[in-house]
Amino acid sequence: MVIQENHLYSAGAECITYKSGEYIFQEGDFPHFYYQIITGQLKLNAYNEEGKEFILSIVSDGESFAESFIFSGQLYPMDAEALTECTILRLHKNNFLKLLEASPQLYLNVCKGLSYHLHNQYTTLHRNSSPKPADRLLGLLSHLKNSQQEKKAYSFLVPLTRQQLASCTGICVETAIRTIKTLERQNILKIKDRKIYF
């Protein structure tokens, strides 16, 4: 959890639920709020000229998202769409900034969060510049697994569909499927009931 929920509530935050498929915001919208997920999963995504989706990030329980735009004041360059039913706390930009002014500690934590996120974005960008789909997928899987404590092989149940893995790495689904099977043959991951264990 990024910011204590009671702190957000006392600063004037409201709790909103979104059904799967609903937009929290869309590309071109002005950023009015700080968002923090209580429960649920959503994606930040954009579409290219041919209409192909690219998933920039998948965010879930306890995480904040898109807070950088509060500071820059730029319009959202992507959509935020609920993947599951989502319960989200949102705090108006002005109140959020007041909250930060009142607490240097909180300010620093938010900075850390932003920096951490920026680091992720850089490594993701680098990873997705690889011409080899296996490198992109493997890099993504390692990154996802990083957020769990257990480091043993095959201990991580990949929480994304093949479609989503493809959209996160900029390859097509069919290639993602074939690559994943190749990785299975190389014992780099396991597949059981269509679920991917890495």
Added chain:
DNA sequence: TCATTAAAGTTAT
């Protein structure tokens, strides 16, 4: 080697 297209089977809502 990978994207694209098509077609068909499977799972989730």
Added chain:
DNA sequence: ATAACTTTAATGA
């Protein structure tokens, strides 16, 4: 039921 996801195969850049 219907949509979304998964898989295989053929073709072409």
